[in-house]
Amino acid sequence: MNDKQIYIGLFGFGTVGKGLYDVLKKIDPDNVHLVKVCVRNVAKHQQQAPELEFTSEADDIFADPRVNFIVELIDDADAAYAIVKRALTAGYPVVSGNKKMLAAHLPEMIELQKQHDTALLYDASACGSIPVIRNLEEYYDNDLLISVKGILNGSSNFILSKIFNEGMTYDAALALAQKLGFAESDPTLDIGGWDSVFKLIIITMHAFGVYVPSNEIFTFGIGNMNEHDIQFAVEKRRRIKLVGWAEKVAHNRLILSVMPHLLSKQKYIYSVEDEFNGVVIKGLFYYKQFMFGQGAGGFPTGSAVLSDITAQLYDYRYEYKKLLSSHKPVFTNDHRLRVYYRYDTPHDLNLLNFTNISESYYSDSFKYVVGEVSLQELHDRAQELRNAPVFLSLYPHD
Ligand SMILES: NC(=O)C1=CN([C@@H]2O[C@H](COP(=O)(O)OP(=O)(O)OC[C@H]3O[C@@H](n4cnc5c(N)ncnc54)[C@H](OP(=O)(O)O)[C@@H]3O)[C@@H](O)[C@H]2O)C=CC1
Numbered sequence: 280m281n282d283k284q285i286y287i288g289l290f291g292f293g294t295v296g297k298g299l300y301d302v303l304k305k306i307d308p309d310n311v312h313l314v315k316v317c318v319r320n321v322a323k324h325q326q327q328a329p330e331l332e333f334t335s336e337a338d339d340i341f342a343d344p345r346v347n348f349i350v351e352l353i354d355d356a357d358a359a360y361a362i363v364k365r366a367l368t369a370g371y372p373v374v375s376g377n378k379k380m381l382a383a384h385l386p387e388m389i390e391l392q393k394q395h396d397t398a399l400l401y402d403a404s405a406c407g408s409i410p411v412i413r414n415l416e417e418y419y420d421n422d423l424l425i426s427v428k429g430i431l432n433g434s435s436n437f438i439l440s441k442i443f444n445e446g447m448t449y450d451a452a453l454a455l456a457q458k459l460g461f462a463e464s465d466p467t468l469d470i471g472g473w474d475s476v477f478k479l480i481i482i483t484m485h486a487f488g489v490y491v492p493s494n495e496i497f498t499f500g501i502g503n504m505n506e507h508d509i510q511f512a513v514e515k516r517r518r519i520k521l522v523g524w525a526e527k528v529a530h531n532r533l534i535l536s537v538m539p540h541l542l543s544k545q546k547y548i549y550s551v552e553d554e555f556n557g558v559v560i561k562g563l564f565y566y567k568q569f570m571f572g573q574g575a576g577g578f579p580t581g582s583a584v585l586s587d588i589t590a591q592l593y594d595y596r597y598e599y600k601k602l603l604s605s606h607k608p609v610f611t612n613d614h615r616l617r618v619y620y621r622y623d624t625p626h627d628l629n630l631l632n633f634t635n636i637s638e639s640y641y642s643d644s645f646k647y648v649v650g651e652v653s654l655q656e657l658h659d660r661a662q663e664l665r666n667a668p669v670f671l672s673l674y675p676h677d
């Protein structure tokens with residue numbers, strides 16, 4: 280046990296910031312202390328924790344001589360970028376939960392850590408309580424990793440579970456996810472697959488040493504799903520789950536996507552319900568491993584943040600070793616996938632060029648095809664697809 284003491288300047292006291300506070304209160308560690316908290320609305324939060332010092336000025340945190348550690352847990356990615364950059368530049372160790380900010384600025388954040396010889400940890404940003412980043416960084420440090428695939432967003436999974444298992448309406452399920460603190464302040468990030476793609480970008484950096492910006496990754500959420508898609512899934516004895524997927528395919532190329540998958544019972548993530556996340560890691564010689572845990576909520580994420588904080592008691596840092604690998608895969612969208620595609624008009628059907636159509640159905644109210652389509656085409660047409668009355672889902676062979 281070393282005698283290092285961490286004095287935290289905390290930004291944000293919402294679901295996760297308050298979660299961290301509650302976890303700290305419960306554990307009462309000897310070497311981690313919450314010194315000052317920066318929020319927008321001081322009065323609101325002072326009532327929640329009268330013994331804490333609150334401020335609405337970031338400068339008050341940086342000027343406090345006791346603070347030697349910054350924890351950033353706010354819901355504004357631009358402000359989070361400014362705070363984390365300022366903290367790293369000033370040499371503070373930092374913990375952040377902001378996947379949107381991290382996904383947009385990872386290369387710069389890695390550079391800042393190097394330049395200022397300090398650490399930024401963010402395991403809590405991807406899959407809440409599951410220590411997926413540290414495991415990918417430390418344990419899977421070789422070229423044998425084939426794929427990382429999983430349910431990376433608790434809210435959309437919660438909504439799908441409530442619809443499929445309890446027959447709840449989409450709107451009621453979303454309202455409940457918001458009430459329970461799982462959803463982002465802007466829930467279209469959850470529903471639209473954006474939150475998953477931010478996490479996928481971070482995970483891909485630590486799994487394969489490759490950074491791909493979000494605008495290059497096909498992202499399609501569950502917002503367009505309707506009762507016909509649910510009926511199709513039930514008839515096929517499958518479930519629809521929103522899945523983030525990174526996989527090495529032939530010739531050391533790497534495909535990435537976030538989209539619904541029609542999963543059969545054999546798949547590990549078929550049984551991941553509610554706000555839980557599940558990540559399947561596939562390797563050349565060990566087949567598959569499965570990590571499972573709560574992906575959202577104050578306590579699970581607060582405890583993951585605390586784990587990132589205490590890791591710095593022994594100076595833990597991400598080393599980004601895979602960035603330097605000479606065998607890094609090369610990102611591509613040049614890959615074909617089998618999908619289920621529900622459409623309404625001939626125009627919508629013609630948005631995509633299907634080959635190998637194995638199934639199709641046509642009635643006044645429900646039309647679909649199952650066939651192969653290129654990931655590049657899906658990516659190029661993503662915006663049109665999101666805006667059209669269509670739904671699509673990967674339909675993997677069993
Ligand atoms: N909710 C979850 O389960 C998880 C969330 N995350 C991430 O953690 C972060 C926080 O999420 P969450 O706790 O749910 O968000 P909330 O909306 O519950 O809370 C956000 C907090 O940030 C504060 N805030 C916003 N902007 C500023 C600013 N410029 N300066 C200081 N404080 C500010 C708000 O203050 P005020 O209340 O006064 O307005 C509020 O206390 C996000 O990046 C989210 O993506 C990561 C994993 C799980």
Ligand SMILES: N[C@@H](CC=O)C(=O)O
Nearest residue numbers: 432433434461463575
């Ligand atoms: N909104 C996110 C929160 C955790 O990252 C989710 O639902 O997973």
